Each structure stands twice: as C-alpha cells, then as structure tokens.
Amino acid sequence: xxxxxxxxxxxxLQLHRRAFLIFWKQNPKVFLSRSVYALVKALTPYVSIxxxxxxxxxxxxxxxxxxxxxxxxxxxxxxxxxTVLSECIKHWDWYENAALGQNEEKxxxxxxxxxxxxxMDNQKTHDLYSQVQQNQNWSGWGxxxxxxxxxxxxxxxxxxxxxxxxxxxxxxxxxxxGKGMLMLLDSPLCILAVLALMIAAMLLSSSLATxxxxxxxxxxxxxxxxxxxFWFFLYELYENNRALDMRMYNQQDIGxxxxxxxxMFGAGSGFDRLNRGKVGVLQSLSSMVSAVFxxxxxxxxxxxxxxxxxxxxxxxxxxxxxxxxxxxxGGLFGLLGNxxxxxxxxxxxxxxxxxxxxxxxxxxxxxxxxxxxxEIEFRDVSFKYPGSEEWALKNVSFTFRVGERLAVxxxxxxxxxxxxxxLCRLYDPTEGEILLNGIxxxxxxxxEYMSIFSVVFxxxxxxxxxxxxxVAAGQRYDEELVKKCLKEANFGKRLEEMPEGLDTKLYKDFxxxxxxxxxxxxxxxxxxxxLYKDAPFIILDEPTAALDPLAEQEVYxxxxxxxxxxxxxxxxxxxxSCRFCDVIxxxxxxxxxxxxxxxxxxxxxxxxxxxxxxxxxxxxx
Numbered sequence: 001x002x003x004x005x006x007x008x009x010x011x012x013l014q015l016h017r018r019a020f021l022i023f024w025k026q027n028p029k030v031f032l033s034r035s036v037y038a039l040v041k042a043l044t045p046y047v048s049i050x051x052x053x054x055x056x057x058x059x060x061x062x063x064x065x066x067x068x069x070x071x072x073x074x075x076x077x078x079x080x081x082x083t084v085l086s087e088c089i090k091h092w093d094w095y096e097n098a099a100l101g102q103n104e105e106k107x108x109x110x111x112x113x114x115x116x117x118x119x120m121d122n123q124k125t126h127d128l129y130s131q132v133q134q135n136q137n138w139s140g141w142g143x144x145x146x147x148x149x150x151x152x153x154x155x156x157x158x159x160x161x162x163x164x165x166x167x168x169x170x171x172x173x174x175x176x177x178g179k180g181m182l183m184l185l186d187s188p189l190c191i192l193a194v195l196a197l198m199i200a201a202m203l204l205s206s207s208l209a210t211x212x213x214x215x216x217x218x219x220x221x222x223x224x225x226x227x228x229x230f231w232f233f234l235y236e237l238y239e240n241n242r243a244l245d246m247r248m249y250n251q252q253d254i255g256x257x258x259x260x261x262x263x264m265f266g267a268g269s270g271f272d273r274l275n276r277g278k279v280g281v282l283q284s285l286s287s288m289v290s291a292v293f294x295x296x297x298x299x300x301x302x303x304x305x306x307x308x309x310x311x312x313x314x315x316x317x318x319x320x321x322x323x324x325x326x327x328x329x330g331g332l333f334g335l336l337g338n339x340x341x342x343x344x345x346x347x348x349x350x351x352x353x354x355x356x357x358x359x360x361x362x363x364x365x366x367x368x369x370x371x372x373x374x375e376i377e378f379r380d381v382s383f384k385y386p387g388s389e390e391w392a393l394k395n396v397s398f399t400f401r402v403g404e405r406l407a408v409x410x411x412x413x414x415x416x417x418x419x420x421x422x423l424c425r426l427y428d429p430t431e432g433e434i435l436l437n438g439i440x441x442x443x444x445x446x447x448e449y450m451s452i453f454s455v456v457f458x459x460x461x462x463x464x465x466x467x468x469x470x471v472a473a474g475q476r477y478d479e480e481l482v483k484k485c486l487k488e489a490n491f492g493k494r495l496e497e498m499p500e501g502l503d504t505k506l507y508k509d510f511x512x513x514x515x516x517x518x519x520x521x522x523x524x525x526x527x528x529x530x531l532y533k534d535a536p537f538i539i540l541d542e543p544t545a546a547l548d549p550l551a552e553q554e555v556y557x558x559x560x561x562x563x564x565x566x567x568x569x570x571x572x573x574x575x576x577s578c579r580f581c582d583v584i585x586x587x588x589x590x591x592x593x594x595x596x597x598x599x600x601x602x603x604x605x606x607x608x609x610x611x612x613x614x615x616x617x618x619x620x621x
Contacts, residue, residue, distance in 0.1 A: 056313030163325030210337025410587030468502030
C-alpha cells in the first residue's frame with residue numbers, strides 16, 4: 001500500500017486550479033459546452049417539479065379546466081423541449097470532448113519535446129510518465145479528471161441554487177392556528193434542527209463515500225502495476241513484431257501465466273476484498289444515511305401539508321426540491337473528497353510537468369560558412385551519465401577538421417555512442433569542453449548548433465507518411481532534391497517502383513495502399529534524409545548494417561560522392577568498412593587509445609586496432 005501523506009485543502013485547490021488552467025489553455029470550448037450542459041441538466045428537474053406541483057394543486061383545489069390544460073401542456077412542452085435541448089447540447093459536448101484525450105496527451109508530448117534530452121533519455125522520466133498514464137488508465141485519476149470535476153461542481157452548485165429557491169416556501173409557509181402540537185414544526189428550533197439534520201446527513205454520507213474512495217487511491221501503486229501487466233500481456237504481447245517469436249517459442253504460455261498470477265482487479269484480488277469489506281460497508285452506510293434523511297424529509301413535508309401549511313401538490317415540489325438539494329450538496333461534498341483523493345495523483349503529474357530545463361541554450365550565432373570551414377575539438381572531455389558513478393568517457397582530447405572522414409571504432413560499451421551524443425550536444429560534458437572553431441559549443445544557440453549536424457542513428461525511425469515527407473522531414477519539400485538524395489542513397493530503382501512516387505505512404509498504419517519496406521530500404525531512406533538536410537557534418541552510425549553485401553559495397557564505393565564536401569563521422573563494428581576514412585579513432589573503456597589511418601594502425605601489432613582488425617579479418621580470408 002502506498003505511503004500515506006497528508007493532503008491539505010490549500011494544496012488540493014492550488015493543484016486543481018493549475019490543472020484547470022492547463023486544460024483551459026488547450027481547449028476552452030470544452031468547458032463552455034460542459035457549462036451549458038451542466039446548466040440544462042441541473043435546471044431540468046426543477047421545471048418539471050415546479051409545473052407538476054402547480055398542476056397537482058389545481059387538480060386538488062380549484063379544478064379550473066382551462067388552467068389544468070395550460071399547466072398540463074406546459075409540463076409536456078417543457079419536458080419535450082428540455083429533452084431535445086439537452087440532447088442537442090449533449091452532442092455538442094460530445095463533439096468538443098472527442099479530442100479530450102488527445103489534448104491531454106498533447107500536454108505530455110509537448111513537455112517531452114521541450115525538456116532537455118538528458119531528462120528525456122532518463123529512465124526515471126519515462127517511469128514517471130508511465131505512472132501518470134497508469135493512474136489515468138485504471139481509474140481516471142490525474143489531469144484527465146479535471147473537465148469532469150468542473151462539470152460536476154457546476155451542476156451541483158446550480159442544482160443547489162435551484163433547490164434553495166423552490167424549498168424556501170417549505171419553511172416560510174405557516175401552519176394555520178389551532179393545529180396543536182403540529183405547530184411546533186414552524187418553530188425556529190425545529191427548522192434549525194431540520195437544516196442541521198440535512199447538513200449532517202449530507203456531510204456524513206459524503207464523508208463515508210470519500211473514505212471509501214480513499215481506500216482505492218491508497219492501492220494506486222499495486223493498481224498501476226496490475227494495469228501495466230494487463231495491457232502488456234493482453235494487447236502488446238500480440239503485436240505484429242512479436243508474432244514470429246510467439247509462434248516459434250509459444251511465448252503466449254509465459255504471458256498467460258504472468259497475466260493470471262497478477263490478479264489485481266478480479267475475484268479474490270485486493271480490490272475485490274476491499275469492495276466486499278471496508279469499501280462495501282462504507283458505501284452501504286453512505287447510501288443508508290441518504291435513505292434515512294430522505295425518509296425524514298418526507299415525514300416533515302407530509303406533516304406540514306397535513307397540518308394545512310400548503311396543498312398536496314406542493315408536497316411533490318418540496319420533496320423533489322429537497323431531494324435534489326441533498327443530491328447537489330452530497331455531490332459537491334463528494335466532489336471535494338474526490339479532489340482531495342486526486343491531489344496525490346496530480347502531484348505525480350506535476351512532478352513530470354515540472355522537470356526543469358537546466359541545459360544552457362547559448363546565444364551566439366553559428367557561422368554559416370559557404371566553405372563549410374569548421375573544426376571540432378574535444379579538450380580533455382570526461383562524462384558520466386546521470387545517476388552513474390562510472391565514466392563513460394575519460395579525458396578525451398581529439399580534433400578533426402572540415403572535409404575529413406573520421407571512423408569511430410571500438411567494442412560495445414567503449415564510448416563510441418557517448419562521443420557522438422556529446423558532439424551533437426544531446427549531453428554536456430561532465431568535465432572539459434568541446435570547441436567549434438575555438439568557441440565552447442555551449443555558448444552557441446542550441447538549435448542553431450544542432451542544425452549543422454545530420455545524423456543517421458542506428459535505431460533511426462521513419463514515419464507512416466509519404467516517402468517525400470520522410471526524406472524532407474516536412475510536408476513541403478523540393479521534389480527534385482528529394483529524388484536526387486534518394487538516388488545518392490542507392491534508392492533510385494526502388495523509387496521508380498513506388499506506385500505513387502514520392503507521395504507513396506510508407507507502411508500501412510494510415511493507408512491500406514501503403515508500402516511495407518525492408519530494413520535495408522528504410523536505412524537508405526534514412527541516409528537520404530540526412531543528405532537532404534545538407535548539414536556541414538554528417539554522422540553515420542552503422543549505416544550499412546541492414547544492407548545486403550552488394551548494396552553495402554556500393555555505398556562504400558560511392559561514399560566520397562555521397563558525403564561530398566561534408567565532414568563525415570562514421571561509426572561501425574565492421575572495420576573493413578573504415579578503410580576509406582582519413583582518420584580512425586579507436587575507443588576502449590571510454591578513452592581514445594589510438595588514432596590514425598588504417599595503414600598506420602594496422603601495422604602496430606601491440607595496438608587495439610590491430611587486434612580488432614585481425615579478429616574480423618580471419619573470416620574474410
């Protein structure tokens with residue numbers, strides 16, 4: 001069970017106010033539609049109650065046929081009109097709320113895109129985001145509850161105002177003289193007692209219901225885990241990309257065992273025991289208190305009517321109004337209790353949304369040189385990943401210049417990828433500095449600095465959009481330039497086969513006519529995308545890993561033509577592919593232990609490169 005922490009009303013109101021303002025900024029029309037819907041839904045019962053009371057009083061009293069017809073018609077017309085109006089507003093409300101989940105998700109996506117990469121790349125951030133999503137998925141806690149709370153609160157307040165208006169006569173109309181003990185019903189003490197009973201019953205009923213809800217909130221940690229297990233083993237386990245392993249290794253058996261052994265919501269689970277125990281008792285007591293109060297109201301109203309304070313029709317009005325008042329007050333108190341329970345979940349939401357951006361963005365303009373004359377220097381650079389005590393890089397000093405072809409090689413975990421992340425300023429060095437043309441890269445405008453790099457990451461991603469859009473990374477693009485880049489990336493023949501040319505959709509996520517491409521073809525498109533950006537530096541991380549040998553050889557032969565006058569950084573485990581590079585930097589345990597040309601390095605039998613080269617070369621002899 002989650003550790004309890006006290007929630008103050010001040011914190012509750014502050015966090016919910018902030019959450020409301022966030023949603024209001026995203027889509028104010030949602031709250032407008034819900035306001036109108038709440039107004040109509042809250043007032044509809046009172047129109048019927050008031051007109052019905054007048055009709056019954058007329059039937060029991062004067063029996064004026066014309067007035068009876070008018071009142072009956074008013075009841076029918078108002079009921080019909082309000083029903084039609086309510087349905088129209090409900091559909092408007094549905095329309096405005098259709099994108100509610102997307103608007104909420106947009107809040108988190110924008111935060112992810114805005115935060116420093118060091119935080120976005122941190123597992124703690126994704127765990128926090130997962131908690132936010134699971135809190136919403138299993139019980140609707142968190143930010144997503146705000147529009148519903150707004151509508152409930154507004155409807156309850158309108159209902160209370162309407163009930164007070166129609167109930168006033170119950171206490172103002174007096175019992176005629178000579179009614180004996182019944183006249184005590186008009187005494188101030190009796191009226192105060194009725195009001196006190198009303199408030200006490202509503203407070204007690206709401207308190208019991210809130211406490212029942214709190215038990216569920218305290219099981220949030222287990223519920224989040226249970227929900228993650230549920231969604232993974234019920235849906236994600238059967239995705240297309242898992243189908244082959246599922247079929248070959250019967251992984252569904254493992255999934256079924258995990259799914260059935262983590263029973264959080266079914267029979268015999270913690271929630272089931274709560275509902276059959278404490279929660280069930282509390283909810284039953286809450287309903288019982290409401291029922292007792294309703295009985296007391298009926299008794300009080302009927303006794304005043306029997307004593308002659310008002311007609312039998314008014315009994316309908318007052319009982320209905322007080323019932324609605326009780327419902328409105330109970331709903332309002334219950335809402336406050338739910339908000340207090342929800343505060344703990346909003347804490348998690350805002351812990352995610354309040355992750356600060358600490359990376360200095362810089363302000364210097366990156367010089368746009370037509371000759372692409374740039375020089376990068378790593379000066380005694382060391383780096384630790386956040387939360388780690390081990391050095392991923394240690395005292396790295398290295399310089400490479402425009403037009404050079406740099407190969408970065410080494411065993412897994414030697415620091416190659418970290419080197420690239422620091423070069424692109426996805427991270428800042430823990431110690432030392434990286435210089436561009438003699439200036440610390442932290443002083444340059446962050447977005448401008450990143451614009452001078454084109455990168456094909458090993459785990460690159462393409463989108464299920466048009467081929468041209470994927471290459472240009474945008475909706476508008478130069479068609480001739482896109483085609484040129486695709487041909488340079490050895491995708492020319494495949495482009496000619498595309499049914500709609502550059503407009504052909506990749507994959508079938510959004511278009512049944514989309515084309516499924518192989519991993520090798522995807523890698524060529526990613527290379528074309530890097531070429532289209534036309535940045536001075538191009539970084540290729542295992543750019544031929546998914547290509548067949550012939551395609552790979554073609555890339556090697558055309559490498560200088562593809563890269564042109566750009567400075568290229570080439571990361572590869574295949575040392576044979578590094579021979580065309582001018583300089584090779586050999587990484588080992590976070591250090592550059594060697595650098596030079598292939599011919600120089602392969603002669604040093606004591607060196608790391610020699611060992612790596614001949615470990616692979618034996619398979620090509």
